[in-house]
Amino acid sequence: MSTPATTVPSDVKSFELADLGKKRIDWANQSMKVLQIIRKEFIKNQPLAGIRISACLHVTAETANLMITLRDGGADVALCASNPLSTQDDVAACLVRDYNIPVFAIKGEDNDTYYKHIMSALDHKPQVTMDDGADLVSIALTKRTDVIDGIIAGTEETTTGVIRLRAMAKEGILKYPIIAVNDADTKHMFDNRYGTGQSTIDGIVRATNFLLAGSKFVVAGYGWCGRGLASRARGLGAEVIITEIDPTKALEAVMDGYRVMSMEEAAKLGDVFCTVTGNKNVLRKEHYDVMKDGAIISNSGHFNVEIDIPALEKMASSKRTTRNFVEEYSLKDGRKINLLGEGRLINLASAEGHPASVMDMSFADQALSVEYLV
Ligand SMILES: NC(=O)c1ccc[n+]([C@@H]2O[C@H](COP(=O)([O-])OP(=O)(O)OC[C@H]3O[C@@H](n4cnc5c(N)ncnc54)[C@H](O)[C@@H]3O)[C@@H](O)[C@H]2O)c1
Numbered sequence: 001m002s003t004p005a006t007t008v009p010s011d012v013k014s015f016e017l018a019d020l021g022k023k024r025i026d027w028a029n030q031s032m033k034v035l036q037i038i039r040k041e042f043i044k045n046q047p048l049a050g051i052r053i054s055a056c057l058h059v060t061a062e063t064a065n066l067m068i069t070l071r072d073g074g075a076d077v078a079l080c081a082s083n084p085l086s087t088q089d090d091v092a093a094c095l096v097r098d099y100n101i102p103v104f105a106i107k108g109e110d111n112d113t114y115y116k117h118i119m120s121a122l123d124h125k126p127q128v129t130m131d132d133g134a135d136l137v138s139i140a141l142t143k144r145t146d147v148i149d150g151i152i153a154g155t156e157e158t159t160t161g162v163i164r165l166r167a168m169a170k171e172g173i174l175k176y177p178i179i180a181v182n183d184a185d186t187k188h189m190f191d192n193r194y195g196t197g198q199s200t201i202d203g204i205v206r207a208t209n210f211l212l213a214g215s216k217f218v219v220a221g222y223g224w225c226g227r228g229l230a231s232r233a234r235g236l237g238a239e240v241i242i243t244e245i246d247p248t249k250a251l252e253a254v255m256d257g258y259r260v261m262s263m264e265e266a267a268k269l270g271d272v273f274c275t276v277t278g279n280k281n282v283l284r285k286e287h288y289d290v291m292k293d294g295a296i297i298s299n300s301g302h303f304n305v306e307i308d309i310p311a312l313e314k315m316a317s318s319k320r321t322t323r324n325f326v327e328e329y330s331l332k333d334g335r336k337i338n339l340l341g342e343g344r345l346i347n348l349a350s351a352e353g354h355p356a357s358v359m360d361m362s363f364a365d366q367a368l369s370v371e372y373l374v
Helices: 015-030 033-045 061-072 089-099 111-123 135-142 145-150 159-171 185-208 224-235 247-255 263-269 309-315 356-373
Strands: 052-057 076-081 128-131 153-156 178-180 216-220 239-243 272-275 295-299 316-323 326-331 336-340
Touching (some): 015 061, 015 356, 033 061, 052 061, 052 135, 061 089, 061 356, 076 111, 111 135, 128 356, 135 159, 178 356, 185 272, 185 336, 224 239, 309 316, 309 326, 309 336
Parallel strands (some): 052 076, 216 239, 295 336
Antiparallel strands (some): 316 326
16 A cells, blocks of 8 residues: 555555545536535635544545535544445545545445544544534444543534434433534435435446336335435336335325335335335345345445344345345345345445535535534
């Protein structure tokens, strides 16, 4: 591994990837016009001068542009991954080599390394935390209480993180205020719906090269992400089936023209399944029992708990990797079920996450939230 001239601490895959990362960051920046305006103002006014920020986000080209904006506003930023499989290694290398930003993230890192990287980001002794899923805050509150007194406030990017933080606030264990960035209309209405909608399809297609036209595509969850995903799958000619536990949203899906049924029924019909609920074990043994041979199962919700993988492992007589991000489980009765991206959010595992223009809106919300908090 070549070493960069910088001395900032980091743990990234290889600095040889940094040139590619630079191109990718520049490409994303072209579509991030709002963040560009904020960056210009930040450079002029230095609203974050001397503020230490620890960010736990998907390490993508769009995130890189947010980190550079915060740094240009005077902040001292450190970044770790918010998912073991979402890091763009070239981007991580470039942020360290070319922007002197400490990054701790390697695509495919194991669980221990994932948490070690969160610890490294907290070693930065943040005054502001920036989270996507609330793992950074959870670790700070449980294993790194030494950093809590120094924290002014934080931000949270995603639905699942906001739900976790609200539960902590209710229990009285959340020790500092956090802005729920996901609650902004300019976040969930666009990022969750159009960003997740398009990039989840992108992830499934890149992993499988499966023809969606004429297929039965089951979307579990008709929230912001599910609505976007369903409309994009329909746009590609799939027959979309929705499963939803909230009766009002189920009714909305019916009136939007989809077939709506329980997963018990949908499991028998689907060719491709994607969970986007934020809930646990949405796909489980009773569903695997009746799925068609060759069914493709994936998740785009925040955590890899929506598909009960241990149950699938138990039912399988063997498994093999048939393509990048495709694990084929052979069941004892001869059927095969294909699990994508280890059940982790597939739009970031096998594709590149949301397009830059939609992350521009979310990350403008993030940058302005941090300015407000400081
Ligand atoms: N992949 C990404 O890049 C990305 C982007 C944004 C959000 N997310 C994540 O996606 C998940 C969904 O986010 P959202 O904003 O759409 O949330 P949401 O609350 O708007 O929608 C979730 C929906 O799932 C339904 N649901 C819950 N359990 C269910 C079950 N067992 N079966 C069927 N439906 C069920 C809920 O009733 C709700 O309508 C969260 O985990 C969020 O953090 C991922």
